[in-house]
Amino acid sequence: NDFKIIFKMFNTDFSCLTLLQQNLINNFVPSKPVINQELFDISRSLQNSLTNCKDVNEFYDTLEKFFLTYGVGKFGLNKAFRYENNEICPIIHIGNGRLDQLIGYESQKKILTKNTEAFLSGKKANNVLLYGDSGTGKSSSIKALLNEYYKDGLRMIEIYKHQFKYLPSIIQELQSRNYKFILFMDDLSFEEFEIEYKYLKAVIEGGLEKKPDNILIYATSNRRHLVKQTWSDRQDQDEVNINDAKQEKISLSSRFGVKILYTHPNRQNYLEIVDGLAKQYNLQIPQEELHQKALTWEIRYGGFSGRTAKQFINAMLGR
Incomplete structure (x- = not known):
């Protein structure tokens, strides 16, 4: 009976609202920056699935499947935690x-x-x-x-x-x-x-x-x-x-x-990491020039490592 009421509310026709209110609903954007994009996408996916439900039984099954998969509360809605003030946050x-x-x-x-x-x-x-x-x-x-x-x-x-x-x-x-x-x-x-x-x-x-x-x-x-x-x-x-x-x-x-x-990568592996990161961030620099700059950066800032490669790419993206 509860789900019958929820299903009816979810499918309520809001056409009686003013044009301004309809515009706000149809063009909804988050009021705050999206911190966890994956959880935001999951929530939107649930909303779309519920919208497509034809009856209350399908509506119930969709919610049941969602909560069985992701759970509820802080452990269901978050991935990572730390222990502080005698509680898991x-x-x-x-x-x-x-x-x-x-x-x-x-x-x-x-x-x-x-x-x-x-x-x-x-x-x-x-x-x-x-x-x-x-x-x-x-x-x-x-x-x-x-x-x-x-x-x-x-x-x-x-x-x-x-x-x-x-x-x-x-x-x-x-x-x-x-x-x-x-x-x-x-x-x-x-x-x-x-x-x-x-x-x-x-x-x-x-x-x-x-x-x-x-x-x-x-x-x-x-x-x-x-x-x-x-x-x-x-x-x-x-x-x-x-x-x-x-x-x-x-x-x-x-x-x-x-x-x-x-272990630390060798010279070739280091350059492969640099190439891979440049591709991920769509950094448009000729490979020969990229390698030359990466090797110069490595000499100045700490040797062959993935961290050095990431810092080098960050520096190039900031220019």
Whole structure:
């Protein structure tokens, strides 16, 4: 009965309105800038589908399918979140990058997507550590997963290491949701005096409470073993069991079942990235001139990397 009323309201004839009011309705534009274009497009698609419904049953089925696919509330209407003020809050401004826009690193992306797709399909999947050189696309690869798999129920929570002590509370809130969550930890590393990694170790594997099947941890780091090690560790006169101390420091990274290495591209790969980005942004410059400028930029601003290539293209677009 409720849907009969809603269906009738949705199909009400507004021809009785004044010409000015009709013009406002027929030429509706958002009153604010569109922040999340994908969600805006999804909402418009729903509106069009409802407009084409012939009866209340079709109207009901369309809404039911929509909410089964995208859900409701903050987890249904947003892709990414962060933990602040003791609650999970949506991140409104997020990038629209996709994996195919990340040029190169095909084998790395294949491993990452295969693990993620297994996770989304309800199969067993591993926590993932992306490690290696800076500026090579580790963080971009993980963030691109949101745009690839949002419609499949993937959501991402950004967690900082000073918040690791709240991980049990965060997991408790997420475990009963009908979504798949990736806890994203960017630029993860620890100095010798930082002990937050112990909370993370317990959550990943080792605590009494089982980590829910709808949660995985994806992290990036420039270090493979995450916890800083020094030469003095090998000659520690205070530690009786030196090997135990070393194992303590590398035990965190061993809890990530999949470890993916990202290294700096060589000269040719760097230029391929530059060419790909120039094509994406429709930058009209002869290739020979583009390569010459890109190599000059690389010498001045930090070596061969995807980040350097992106910064170079940004500079060219700004001229």
